[in-house]
Amino acid sequence: MSSSLSGTAAVVSGASSGIGRAIAVGLAESGLARLIVHFRKNSEGAEETAEMARSHGCETTTLTGDLSIAADREHLCREAFSRLGVIHTWIHNAGADVLTGDAAGESFEQKLDRLWQVDVRGTILLAREVAIEMRRKATPLPPSMIFIGWDQACEGMEGDAGMMFGSTKASIMAFASSFAQTLAPQIRVNTIAPGWIQTSWGTETSGYWDRRARQQSLMNRWGTPQDVARAAVYLADPQNSFLTGQTIAVNGGWNRRGEERADD
Numbered sequence: 001m002s003s004s005l006s007g008t009a010a011v012v013s014g015a016s017s018g019i020g021r022a023i024a025v026g027l028a029e030s031g032l033a034r035l036i037v038h039f040r041k042n043s044e045g046a047e048e049t050a051e052m053a054r055s056h057g058c059e060t061t062t063l064t065g066d067l068s069i070a071a072d073r074e075h076l077c078r079e080a081f082s083r084l085g086v087i088h089t090w091i092h093n094a095g096a097d098v099l100t101g102d103a104a105g106e107s108f109e110q111k112l113d114r115l116w117q118v119d120v121r122g123t124i125l126l127a128r129e130v131a132i133e134m135r136r137k138a139t140p141l142p143p144s145m146i147f148i149g150w151d152q153a154c155e156g157m158e159g160d161a162g163m164m165f166g167s168t169k170a171s172i173m174a175f176a177s178s179f180a181q182t183l184a185p186q187i188r189v190n191t192i193a194p195g196w197i198q199t200s201w202g203t204e205t206s207g208y209w210d211r212r213a214r215q216q217s218l219m220n221r222w223g224t225p226q227d228v229a230r231a232a233v234y235l236a237d238p239q240n241s242f243l244t245g246q247t248i249a250v251n252g253g254w255n256r257r258g259e260e261r262a263d264d
C-alpha cells in the first residue's frame with residue numbers, strides 16, 4: 001500500500017481481531033510511525049496485532065477500555081493523546097460482538113442494548129472527546145476520524161440481525177455525517193460501510209449465508225478485513241485532504257442482478 005502516512009500517528013479501536021487488526025496492520029505497512037492498538041478484553045490478540053505492526057517499523061503500544069463505560073472512554077482519550085501527542089487518525093472500529101460467544105444466546109433486547117451502548121452511544125461520546133483534543137493540536141493537514149457502518153444499514157435486511165445492526169449502524173453513519181459538517185475544515189470525518197466481510201462469524205456460518213454473502217457481491221466473493229483496511233488507509237492519508245463527509249461501501253458492489261450472472 002502506498003500513502004503519505006509516514007511520520008503520522010493513529011489509534012485504532014477494537015484492533016485485537018478482525019477488521020480492526022487488518023486496519024492497524026495496513027496503516028503500519030503504509031508507513032504509519034506510531035500506533036495505539038485499542039482492545040477491551042482480548043489482550044493477547046491486541047499484543048499480536050501490535051507485534052504485526054511493529055514488524056513494519058511502527059512504534060506500537062496497546063491500551064484497553066470498554067467503550068460503554070465513561071471512565072474507560074475518558075482514560076482512553078487522555079492516555080492516547082498523552083502517549084502520541086498529536087493524533088492524525090482515529091479509527092472508530094470497535095463494535096460489540098453479538099453473533100458469536102456468550103452474547104449469541106442473548107435476547108434481541110440484550111443484544112440491541114449492547115450494540116447501542118458500544119457501537120453508538122460509546123462511540124459517539126468518545127469521538128466528541130477526541131475531537132476536542134484533535135482541535136487543540138495543530139497539524140499541517142487536517143487530522144481525520146473514520147467510522148465503521150454497514151452497507152445494508154439504510155436499505156434493510158430481514159430478521160433480528162438486520163433490525164439490530166441496521167438501526168445501530170445507520171445511527172453511527174448519520175452521526176458521522178453531522179460530525180463531518182460540524183468539524184470541517186479542521187477535522188475530516190469519513191465512514192466505511194463494509195458488506196459481507198469474512199471475520200469470525202463468516203468463517204463459521206452456514207452454507208446458506210456463505211452462498212448468500214458471495215451472491216450479494218458483484219465480485220462474487222466475501223470481502224476480507226484487508227479489503228476494508230485498504231479503504232481505511234486511503235481515507236486516513238493526510239494528502240487526501242479534500243475527502244470528508246463521505247461513506248465508502250466496501251462490499252464488492254451490491255449485486256442487483258439477483259442470482260443470475262452473465263456467465264451463468
Ligand SMILES: NC(=O)c1ccc[n+]([C@@H]2O[C@H](COP(=O)([O-])OP(=O)(O)OC[C@H]3O[C@@H](n4cnc5c(N)ncnc54)[C@H](OP(=O)(O)O)[C@@H]3O)[C@@H](O)[C@H]2O)c1
Nearest residue numbers: 014015016017018019039040041042066067094095197199
Ligand atoms: N464483519 C463484518 O462483516 C462487518 C460488517 C459491517 C460492519 N462491521 C463492523 O466492523 C467492526 C469490526 O468488526 P469485526 O467483525 O472485525 O469484529 P471483531 O473481530 O469482533 O472485533 C471487535 C473489536 O471490538 C472490540 N470491542 C468489543 N466490545 C467492546 C467494548 N464494549 N468496548 C471496546 N471495545 C470493544 C473487541 O475487543 P476485545 O475482543 O478485545 O474485547 C474487538 O477488538 C465492528 O464495528 C462491526 O460492527 C463488521
